[in-house]
Amino acid sequence: MQIPPLAGLATYEEAARVGYSVEENVARFLRYAWIEKRAMEVGLYWLASTPEWEVKEALGLHLSLDADHAADIRVRVGEMRNPVPRMDVCPDPAIDQFFDELLTAQDTVEKIVGLYGVLKPALLAAYRAHFAKSNPIMDHPTRYMIKHILVDEEEMNVWGAMAVTAVTHTPSAQAKADQWQAHLNAFLQNMGGIMGDQEKPAELPASRAVEPFTPDFFPQRDDRFAMKWNFINPQRQVSMNEAVPLDERIIALMCRRVVEMDVPEYMTRIIAESKGEPWEYYVELTRQLWDEVRHAMLGSIYFENRGVDWKKHIAIHPGMSIRLGTLNVKDAHNVLYAIEQNLMPAKTGKKLEYQISVNANSPLAAQIQDYDWADEVLHVHTGRKWLLPKTGLPSGEAVKKGWALRAETVDVLEKYDDRGEQKNWWPEFVQEVLGRETAHEEFNLVRM
Numbered sequence: 001m002q003i004p005p006l007a008g009l010a011t012y013e014e015a016a017r018v019g020y021s022v023e024e025n026v027a028r029f030l031r032y033a034w035i036e037k038r039a040m041e042v043g044l045y046w047l048a049s050t051p052e053w054e055v056k057e058a059l060g061l062h063l064s065l066d067a068d069h070a071a072d073i074r075v076r077v078g079e080m081r082n083p084v085p086r087m088d089v090c091p092d093p094a095i096d097q098f099f100d101e102l103l104t105a106q107d108t109v110e111k112i113v114g115l116y117g118v119l120k121p122a123l124l125a126a127y128r129a130h131f132a133k134s135n136p137i138m139d140h141p142t143r144y145m146i147k148h149i150l151v152d153e154e155e156m157n158v159w160g161a162m163a164v165t166a167v168t169h170t171p172s173a174q175a176k177a178d179q180w181q182a183h184l185n186a187f188l189q190n191m192g193g194i195m196g197d198q199e200k201p202a203e204l205p206a207s208r209a210v211e212p213f214t215p216d217f218f219p220q221r222d223d224r225f226a227m228k229w230n231f232i233n234p235q236r237q238v239s240m241n242e243a244v245p246l247d248e249r250i251i252a253l254m255c256r257r258v259v260e261m262d263v264p265e266y267m268t269r270i271i272a273e274s275k276g277e278p279w280e281y282y283v284e285l286t287r288q289l290w291d292e293v294r295h296a297m298l299g300s301i302y303f304e305n306r307g308v309d310w311k312k313h314i315a316i317h318p319g320m321s322i323r324l325g326t327l328n329v330k331d332a333h334n335v336l337y338a339i340e341q342n343l344m345p346a347k348t349g350k351k352l353e354y355q356i357s358v359n360a361n362s363p364l365a366a367q368i369q370d371y372d373w374a375d376e377v378l379h380v381h382t383g384r385k386w387l388l389p390k391t392g393l394p395s396g397e398a399v400k401k402g403w404a405l406r407a408e409t410v411d412v413l414e415k416y417d418d419r420g421e422q423k424n425w426w427p428e429f430v431q432e433v434l435g436r437e438t439a440h441e442e443f444n445l446v447r448m
């Protein structure tokens with residue numbers, strides 16, 4: 001047996017097959033990068049307003065991956081063309097037209113079917129075809145890049161296919177989905193498909209995008225969240241109370257994790273309405289957003305593991321997201337900055353939370369807090385890099401300003417508190433999970 005040539009990437013015969021030229025590559029990459037950017041934006045526009053928790057989880061992951069994909073493609077274009085063509089402009093108005101239609105989705109069925117029944121499968125097919133046609137040696141960097149994007153896009157499509165099945169299980173939902181899919185497919189075809197090289201349809205259906213798109217960032221929860229409008233937050237005080245036994249402090253800490261979904265909810269607006277930033281901004285901020293989705297997931301994992309119906313027994317409300325929605329995006333980001341810097345002091349912050357869970361002898365909670373801490377250190381750096389220069393303030397001043405801004409929004413929830421009973425749910429929760437009375441005595445029942 002001979003040692004294989006060409007580093008094992010291809011046979012000589014395969015390597016002699018002519019693939020895309022540099023020009024053909026660049027023309028396609030400009031489209032893919034724009035499509036990935038717009039897919040990221042769709043996720044940002046939909047995460048808060050889509051009630052289903054599982055959709056929020058997936059959108060958080062997928063929008064951050066799409067920001068990464070756009071970043072990779074931008075780098076590859078830069079390697080092939082000097083000067084680098086502009087990548088902050090739409091390469092084909094028909095692409096934007098497709099996304100304008102997609103954004104008219106009215107409900108979860110249309111959102112899921114549009115994104116995961118139309119766009120994502122087409123994108124996956126385009127990447128597969130591109131990979132297959134690229135020359136394995138001459139264009140190895142492209143293949144290397146697409147191979148890694150494909151891993152993500154394949155996983156997204158697996159989730160997406162199951163989600164489409166789940167939301168179209170009734171005949172009426174299926175009929176509505178079919179109609180919507182046909183509508184969007186016509187607009188996809190009108191852009192020549194993802195690559196732009198397919199034949200366009202003779203006629204387009206009437207556009208649904210008659211009004212300019214205005215994003216709705218108001219956070220929603222589905223009806224499994226029994227206390228979604230109860231803004232009382234006992235968990236922080238209980239977790240910090242040294243007079244409370246560790247097993248109760250741990251469940252308080254895990255409540256603090258699971259309610260974190262409101263962080264990505266308000267971050268969507270901060271990122272989506274920050275236009276014209278360097279692409280790195282979107283990559284790093286969407287990564288942070290996804291981390292916050294994961295922090296909420298971590299709390300849910302803990303309670304699922306203990307067999308607790310967390311959606312029913314914990315007030316997982318979107319209070320901070322509603323409050324920060326009343327500030328401009330720079331000020332909202334400034335509040336996030338203050339909150340995150342505040343997690344660093346060892347005696348009150350993430351280190352303490354980690355130690356509580358180690359002391360409580362809960363390996364699962366300890367690991368959750370260990371990674372939560374690591375993520376928050378990263379977020380402190382992200383905030384220093386992107387928010388501080390915008391404020392023109394030294395860090396200490398920016399923190400003070402963040403707390404002041406947060407305090408300004410304290411009355412915002414009054415407008416919404418008649419949507420549900422405002423009550424201290426902690427004693428019942430402790431009874432449910434630990435089978436005894438809470439050891440915490442004095443509750444501060446301020447709405448958060």
Ligand SMILES: [Fe+2]
Pocket residue numbers: 036065066069153
């Ligand atoms: Fe992507």
Ligand SMILES: [Fe+2]
Pocket residue numbers: 260263291292295376
């Ligand atoms: Fe977090």
Ligand SMILES: [Fe+2]
Pocket residue numbers: 292340375376379
């Ligand atoms: Fe964070």
